[in-house]
Amino acid sequence: MFMNQISSLKVLDFKHSNSGDIKFIYLPEAKIHLENLTELKCGSNICSEFFYQMTQLCHNMQSLTIVFESQISNWLTDLISSQNNLKIVILKHYNNYNDKITTSLIKHSLTLTKLALYKCNITLSFIAMFKNLQELHIDLYFDYSAFDQLQYVYFSQLKILRINYIFSTGTGIDMLLHSVCKFLEINGKNLTELYILNMYYYSLLMNLTLAKLCPNLRILYSNIREKKSLKQILNYCQYLEIIELCYKDWQSGKTLFKILANYSQKYFHTLILDCYFRMQINYLLQDLEEFSKNWQNHNVSYRSFSLIIFTSNHCIIESKINIEDIKIAIDKYIKLGIIKKFEIKLEKNFGLT
Known part of the structure; x- marks a missing residue:
């Protein structure tokens, strides 16, 4: 009944893991309706049959959001690899230290324009292969050296950067600030939006770096608390339209x-x-x-x-x-x-x- 009510499905939000819920993908009309699917949001523990069928039916998805559960079903990596023009990938709660998911993304190293890692405790070095990223969103967990892997990487198309610090103490924060500043030295000039979240151990040096190295910002969210910093940012960022404090x-x-x-x-x-x-x-x-x-x-x-x-x-x-x-x-x-x-x-x- 559901398949008969639509002519072409563009977005599918499907997070159920019950095999009985996936019967619709076996319907004769599923191929017609799913072949033009452009966006999929799903959980990692949906039964393997779902991902296998989707691999056979869908090859033109542009956006993929995966919420990782305790299990990662078979054929999920195949579904990622089988896409022809994947542009947006959002991973949530990915804590596995294997490279199955990141390896499956290699094919999309030139087409991916947005990558978001929300509460993912994984190595960041693989991000360097996505040379055409326009948006990068990262939750940084307890490894303060994690961002070191990106500090010298140049993303010529990067416009939007979101860094969320998830730490319990300020130990090692100087190391992290140094690597972020190095990253901004290389990529800051192209940024139009910058979000630095939950940075409770913010330094004056970091704010001054923002002001000098990110002159084309239109939108800024940052933990600015010093008069000097805010004055510098408003003076140097001449195009600033929106500021969040x-x-x-x-x-x-x-x-x-x-x-x-x-x-x-x-x-x-x-x-x-x-x-x-x-x-x-x-x-x-x-x-x-x-x-x-x-x-x-x-x-x-x-x-x-x-x-x-x-x-x-x-x-x-x-x-x-x-x-x-x-x-x-x-x-x-x-x-x-x-x-x-x-x-x-x-x-x-x-x-x-």
Whole structure:
């Protein structure tokens, strides 16, 4: 019945492991409907018959997302190898130290444009073969030397870089910072988007490196907490349009807003603030009052900007402020033409999955 209702299936999200759920791939019309499949999201432990049949039917997938479970079914690597024009690969929770999956990706070394490794505890050296990557997303686990394998690799097409640090302590962080800085020396000039997440042991040197080596950034998320760093970044990154900061990193939000008012360049149009701690919302509303005055004085052309706040239900409850009350308070700045658009979001998504 399902197959009769569609003319050509483009996206399939299939994470079940029950062999009874895969009967549809044996239907006579499956070949017709699945041969044009362009995107597959699946779990690694789906029964082997599923991956075998998909290997026979689908050869034109462009995007493949695999969530790894305790088992990796047979024929999964064959399915990867059998694709003709694979462009996007997203691996989640891949903790096996064998090279079956990475070996199957070798065929796609020139076609792959996006690679994302979410919570994958594997060696990174294989990434170097994807010379035409435009997007690279990596979760770095407890091995601080892991990024050393990429520090001298040049990706001529790389535009978007996301590095998520998943560490429990700051031990060895200097080694990691050094390798990331080396990577940016080679690849930073081409980057238009840079996300550095959960970097609690951030250094002034790293921020200054960002400013000097990534001059063409349009979007930046980073743990910037020093006045000097933020000023340097706003001065050097002349094309910066969107900047995302963690509000708790600034003891005085007034200082943050004053720097933004005085140093942001003409392309800047969106400020995103992470406010996940008690009372931050309250302080933010207070700080905006002074910011509005600085912004009007600094901007002769009277540019408006968008403000996006990421927070949580818990934070809203703790701050004892209703979301609608926040919007009413912000509406004052919208009417003044300072804030063009305001959003408050309770979920975090970098648009990478």
